[in-house]
Amino acid sequence: MTSEKKAPIDVAVGILMKENGDVLLAQRPAGKPYEGYWEFPGGKVETGETVEEALKREFMEELGITVLNKDPWCCVEHVYPHAHVRLHFFIIRRWAGYPQSRESQSFGWQGAIHVEPLLPATIPLIRWLDALRYPR
Numbered sequence: 276m277t278s279e280k281k282a283p284i285d286v287a288v289g290i291l292m293k294e295n296g297d298v299l300l301a302q303r304p305a306g307k308p309y310e311g312y313w314e315f316p317g318g319k320v321e322t323g324e325t326v327e328e329a330l331k332r333e334f335m336e337e338l339g340i341t342v343l344n345k346d347p348w349c350c351v352e353h354v355y356p357h358a359h360v361r362l363h364f365f366i367i368r369r370w371a372g373y374p375q376s377r378e379s380q381s382f383g384w385q386g387a388i389h390v391e392p393l394l395p396a397t398i399p400l401i402r403w404l405d406a407l408r409y410p411r
């Protein structure tokens with residue numbers, strides 16, 4: 276028996292935020308674990324890439340968006356049956372281009388009304404995000 280633990284998989288995730296607080300959510304495509312669940316766009320960091328580089332690559336590949344400015348926000352770890360992930364979230368307030376569905380994902384701008392189901396690791400973030408985008 277071995278007590279060796281597998282290192283988590285790093286994932287770069289971006290929250291595109293409009294001035295009114297709306298954020299972009301994408302629906303996981305068919306064939307992936309948690310198919311049909313909503314998530315923030317992003318994906319796994321590839322070997323030799325920084326998290327920031329992965330974020331820019333994923334946004335171009337998935338949405339045709341050029342990230343112009345990003346603020347690191349928080350880092351969350353979650354153990355799924357399919358993987359142990361470490362999610363690096365960034366808030367993106369400046370970008371170029373309009374989101375296009377390049378990988379047959381549905382996506383939409385989300386305001387105060389929430390969509391469901393969300394990926395389990397993403398659920399608590401919505402509450403933290405509301406505190407950020409709708410300050411009292």
Ligand SMILES: Nc1nc2c([nH]c(=O)n2[C@H]2C[C@H](O)[C@@H](COP(=O)(O)OP(=O)(O)OP(=O)(O)O)O2)c(=O)[nH]1
Binds near residue numbers: 287313316
């Ligand atoms: N993009 C994204 N992934 C999330 C979020 N919350 C969450 O738990 N995850 C998890 C789901 C997956 O296990 C992992 C992302 O991996 P993925 O399979 O979508 O990545 P990828 O696009 O690089 O896919 P692939 O190359 O393996 O096909 O992170 C989120 O809000 N956004």
